[in-house]
Each structure stands twice: as C-alpha cells, then as structure tokens.
Amino acid sequence: MDLIQTRAEDVLVVRAGGQLNVTNRHELKDLVSVALDAGDRKFVLDFTGTGYIDSSGLGALVTLAKKVRESGGDVQLAGLNADLRHLFALTKLDTLFRIAGSSDEALAAF
Amino acid sequence: MPPDARPLRLCVRRQAGADGRAARVWVRVPSEVAAIEEAVEVLTRHCLAGAPSSASVRFRLQTALAEALANAVLRGNQSDLRKGVHVAVELETDVVRVHVGDEGDGFDPSRMLQRQPVADADGGRGLLLLHALADALQYNERGNALCMTLRRR
Numbered sequence: 695m696d697l698i699q700t701r702a703e704d705v706l707v708v709r710a711g712g713q714l715n716v717t718n719r720h721e722l723k724d725l726v727s728v729a730l731d732a733g734d735r736k737f738v739l740d741f742t743g744t745g746y747i748d749s750s751g752l753g754a755l756v757t758l759a760k761k762v763r764e765s766g767g768d769v770q771l772a773g774l775n776a777d778l779r780h781l782f783a784l785t786k787l788d789t790l791f792r793i794a795g796s797s798d799e800a801l802a803a804f
Numbered sequence: 805m806p807p808d809a810r811p812l813r814l815c816v817r818r819q820a821g822a823d824g825r826a827a828r829v830w831v832r833v834p835s836e837v838a839a840i841e842e843a844v845e846v847l848t849r850h851c852l853a854g855a856p857s858s859a860s861v862r863f864r865l866q867t868a869l870a871e872a873l874a875n876a877v878l879r880g881n882q883s884d885l886r887k888g889v890h891v892a893v894e895l896e897t898d899v900v901r902v903h904v905g906d907e908g909d910g911f912d913p914s915r916m917l918q919r920q921p922v923a924d925a926d927g928g929r930g931l932l933l934l935h936a937l938a939d940a941l942q943y944n945e946r947g948n949a950l951c952m953t954l955r956r957r
Binding site: 713715716717718745746747748749750752753756757760775776777778781784785786787789790 | 837838840841844859860863864866867870871874878922923924925926927928929930932933936
C-alpha cells in the first residue's frame, strides 16, 4: 500500500493506493498514530486509488477513528467508489464516518 | 540465489479445459499473512483470464478471496507454517467456483452469522462480507473448507 501525505492548512490528507488489507493495515494505523503524536487532529483518508479493503482493513479504520476522536479530532473518508460504499453500508460503517465524494469536498466540510 | 530474488511462496498448477470441461487451477498458499496479497493477485488473474470482466466483478472477487484466505491462514491454520491453505478453482464460462480449505479444526459458520454487525467493533465483519460478496457460499461439515461461487464477467 502506498500512503501519500499532503497538508491543507490544519488537515492531514492521506491518499491510500493499492489494497488496505490484513497484511498492511498497521501501516495506515501507524501513520495516523505518529501524526496524532505530532499534534495533528483533522484527517482525510482518500481511497480514490484503492482497489479493495478487506475486513481487517475496515477494522483498522474503526480503530484509528476511535483513537483520533478520543484525542478530540475527526476523520473523514473520501474517494470511495460504488463497490467500497456498498461494503461500508453493509457493515454499517457508513454510520460511523463522514464520507465525502472527494478530498476537496471533505476539506470543505471540516 | 541472487540477493533480489524472492523464494516462490505459491505453488500453482493449471489444467486447461477441453471437451466442454471447466479449466481448473490449484494453488497452495503458505500460512503466512504476507503471502495473501500475492495469492489474491495470482488467483484473480487466473479466475478472470479470457473473461471481459468489469471493475465491480474484479472487486468482489478480490475482496472475497482476500477474506477467505485471511480466515484460513489466521483462524483455520493459526499461522502455523507447517500447514497450508489449499485453493482449487473451477472456471466456467460465466462463473468461477473457488474452494478454500485449511488444515485447522473448523468452526460453526451458522453461529458466527447469527451475530449482528456492530458498527464500531474492531473485528467480526469477515463472514458477513464473504456472504454478501459471493453469489453462493457453502461450508463442509467440519467447517474448515468453503466453496464460493462468483461471477467472472
């Protein structure tokens, strides 16, 4: 999985390329953890370049979102295609996250 | 071995279809998490070979394979490297049947499926996803092998 970080004012945007799965879920959790320690509180996770997310990857998103919110921050998701959105609806994760069409829309919603 | 060469982790065997028989592919996957993504790629390539598949068909197949393999490696074989995950694929014109078996003790899938998904739980979504993604899904009696049918075009 390729994780590319960019910053828009006080929001850290992370673009995830490849797959988010049982093999690499810790990479995304670790990145957000380090950013939290460095003082970041607002995150956009952009999945435009993501192929699939397995249940371990979904679990990792839940865990990291809890951690960010416990620290007084928030996570928004962006760039989910129709198949990924279906997965989120099925697992009720769409009730847990604010989901924007694109990173720009997510940034505007912060 | 050259320093940049990776040992071959997957053992793949393919039998071409003839006289109306389905082509078959067998893959043995070692019980390590690091092998799953590569196995998903290899299996997807075989499953969709010669079929004009959409992004959605590819997504469902990849996600279901990743889920089934992760269950077999982590829960079935409990990452015991002495055990393997055995995958057999039957390729029909429109569908693919994927058999995934592990060498574990098995489990009772009906009990797991009675659980309602909890939105903020860290885990417990794997079987739900598998059932939603596959067009048909069956387990053997012992609960250590499944057969899932998915569209390939």
